[in-house]
Amino acid sequence: MSNKPGILWFTGLSGSGKSALAGSVQRYLQENCGARAYILDGDVLRTGLNSDLGFSDADRAENIRRAAEAARLLADAGLLVLVTFISPFRAGRQMAREKAVPFPFAEVHVACPLEVCEQRDPKGLYRRARAGEIPQFTGLTSPYEPPEAPELRINTAELTLEESTARVVSFLLAQGWLEMQ
Amino acid sequence: MSNKPGILWFTGLSGSGKSALAGSVQRYLQENCGARAYILDGDVLRTGLNSDLGFSDADRAENIRRAAEAARLLADAGLLVLVTFISPFRAGRQMAREKAVPFPFAEVHVACPLEVCEQRDPKGLYRRARAGEIPQFTGLTSPYEPPEAPELRINTAELTLEESTARVVSFLLAQGWLEMQ
Numbered sequence: 001m002s003n004k005p006g007i008l009w010f011t012g013l014s015g016s017g018k019s020a021l022a023g024s025v026q027r028y029l030q031e032n033c034g035a036r037a038y039i040l041d042g043d044v045l046r047t048g049l050n051s052d053l054g055f056s057d058a059d060r061a062e063n064i065r066r067a068a069e070a071a072r073l074l075a076d077a078g079l080l081v082l083v084t085f086i087s088p089f090r091a092g093r094q095m096a097r098e099k100a101v102p103f104p105f106a107e108v109h110v111a112c113p114l115e116v117c118e119q120r121d122p123k124g125l126y127r128r129a130r131a132g133e134i135p136q137f138t139g140l141t142s143p144y145e146p147p148e149a150p151e152l153r154i155n156t157a158e159l160t161l162e163e164s165t166a167r168v169v170s171f172l173l174a175q176g177w178l179e180m181q
Numbered sequence: 182m183s184n185k186p187g188i189l190w191f192t193g194l195s196g197s198g199k200s201a202l203a204g205s206v207q208r209y210l211q212e213n214c215g216a217r218a219y220i221l222d223g224d225v226l227r228t229g230l231n232s233d234l235g236f237s238d239a240d241r242a243e244n245i246r247r248a249a250e251a252a253r254l255l256a257d258a259g260l261l262v263l264v265t266f267i268s269p270f271r272a273g274r275q276m277a278r279e280k281a282v283p284f285p286f287a288e289v290h291v292a293c294p295l296e297v298c299e300q301r302d303p304k305g306l307y308r309r310a311r312a313g314e315i316p317q318f319t320g321l322t323s324p325y326e327p328p329e330a331p332e333l334r335i336n337t338a339e340l341t342l343e344e345s346t347a348r349v350v351s352f353l354l355a356q357g358w359l360e361m362q
Contacts, residue, residue, distance in 0.1 A: 038258040048280075049250040052243075062233075066247075069230035073251060077219040079258055099229075 003035035005075040006177050007100045008168070011087045011147060012110030013139045014125055015117035017156035017164075018084040021110060024165040026082060033169075033178050035080055040071055042085040055136060061092065068096035075103040080177065088144040104177060106151035108168065114139050116157045184216035186256040187358050188281045189349070192268045192328065193291030194320045195306055196298035198337035198345075199265040202291060205346040207263060214350075214359050216261055221252055223266040236317060242273065249277035256284040261358065269325040285358060287332035289349065295320050297338045 008025075010018040022039050029035035042063075046053070050066055053059040067085055074081045087093050097105045117139065118126040129137035136142040147153075152171050154164045172178050189206075191199040203220050210216035223244075227234070231247055234240040248266055255262045268274050278286045298320065299307040310318035317323040328334070333352050335345045353359050 036259065040254070048253065049247060066230060070251060070254060072229065073221070074255065074258055077255055077258065077260055078217065 002179060003029065003033070003037065003080040003172075004104070004177050004179060005078050005080065006104040006106070007071045007075055007081045007083060007096075008106055008108055008172075009071075009087070009093060009096055010082065010084045010108045010110050011093060011150075012112060013114060013117045013144055014086060014137075015120045015122055016110040016112040017161075018086075018110045020161060021108075021154065021156065021164050021168065022082040022084045024161050025168045028165055028169055029080065029172075029178075035178060036078065037080040037082055038074055040067065040074065040081055040083045040085075042067065042083075042087075045070070064089075064092035064096060065099075068099040071096070072099055072103065075100065080172075086138050086144075088138045088142065090145045090147070093147065104175070106171070106175070107147050109147045109150040109153040110156060111146070111153050112156045183360060184210065184214070184218065184261040184353075185285070185358050185360060186259050186261065187285040187287070188252045188256055188262045188264060188277075189287050189289055189353075190252075190268070190274065190277055191263065191265045191289045191291050192274060192331075193293060194295060194298045194325055195267060195318075196301045196303055197291040197293040198342075199267075199291045201342060202289075202335065202337065202345050202349065203263040203265045205342050206349045209346055209350055210261065210353075210359075216359060217259065218261040218263055219255055221248065221255065221262055221264045221266075223248065223264075223268075226251070245270075245273035245277060246280075249280040252277070253280055253284065256281065261353075267319050267325075269319045269323065271326045271328070274328065285356070287352070287356070288328050290328045290331040290334040291337060292327070292334050293337045 010022055012018050026037040026039055029037045050063050053063050064087055071081045071083050128134050129140050138144050154167055191203055193199050207218040207220055210218045226248055231244050234244050252262045252264050309315050310321050319325050335348055
């Protein structure tokens with residue numbers, strides 16, 4: 001099998017498991033499907049392409065715009081792009097969907113209750129945000145607008161990583177993003 | 182054969198033949214070497230990722246910075262990236278080279294005398310610049326700093342497209358950017 005180009009946009013709170021799920025999907029696709037999948041990560045992008053941006057409203061919007069453009073470039077190069085971005089606002093995700101044309105785009109809501117995310121706190125960000133060290137922290141002092149009709153919604157508090165991965169791969173197969181060579 | 186990831190940065194005046202050469206190299210690599218090559222074009226980038234930028238000194242520098250970051254992302258995804266950018270200043274090209282690390286980077290100076298470029302004028306830009314419609318036009322009213330030690334220098338006024346393509350492919354083979362599978 002191989003992949004068609006396309007963009008899977010993983011959105012969810014910090015600590016919801018976006019990166020873990022995308023990493024697992026990437027490994028599965030490469031090892032079992034001969035697919036070329038690339039992870040475009042929000043934190044990584046802020047160290048390179050988006051290193052000049054801060055966290056004002058304008059900069060956050062520009063952050064998403066560039067991510068959407070970069071995802072489109074990678075899809076244009078033939079990749080199945082796994083974007084992991086908190087991307088809290090519907091408008092930003094809608095813009096990413098529109099910029100993806102003519103490539104297929106699907107929103108994966110990595111849904112996990114805030115309490116669970118905060119308990120996991122893999123990067124210690126919730127602790128710092130509660131201590132007032134991070135202003136406008138999504139979920140605490142800045143809103144997260146859940147997708148109303150995502151192509152996939154995966155509750156990582158209830159499913160194992162293997163089950164979550166299987167759901168994403170099944171979706172890609174059903175939608176024809178993976179094809180027999 | 183397949184390709185290693187890397188960045189070939191084609192620099193030269195408007196009309197020097199960067200896009201024609203990169204397109205020919207891409208076709209050759211895909212058809213004969215099973216390589217995955219992607220063209221990152223300056224004009225195209227200005228319609229997407231860099232659509233918010235103008236032509237001030239600061240915006241031109243940011244234009245190159247983002248191109249260099251995008252090229253690195255594409256190399257990180259496994260591609261042989263063919264960047265076609267006038268990129269008139271040494272400092273900008275040096276920055277792109279530094280950002281490419283750890284991927285190999287090579288500068289291809291698409292050298293063609295200004296008179297020949299102006300005679301070709303494939304987009305009518307020289308005519309418009311001479312008429313005063315385009316300020317700061319590279320080669321006329323804004324300088325082009327030729328690379329002092331490019332990995333490759335190709336004079337498209339003297340070589341055919343086939344000869345030019347062969348030189349680039351030979352370079353890639355000699356440098357180990359293409360490998361037997």
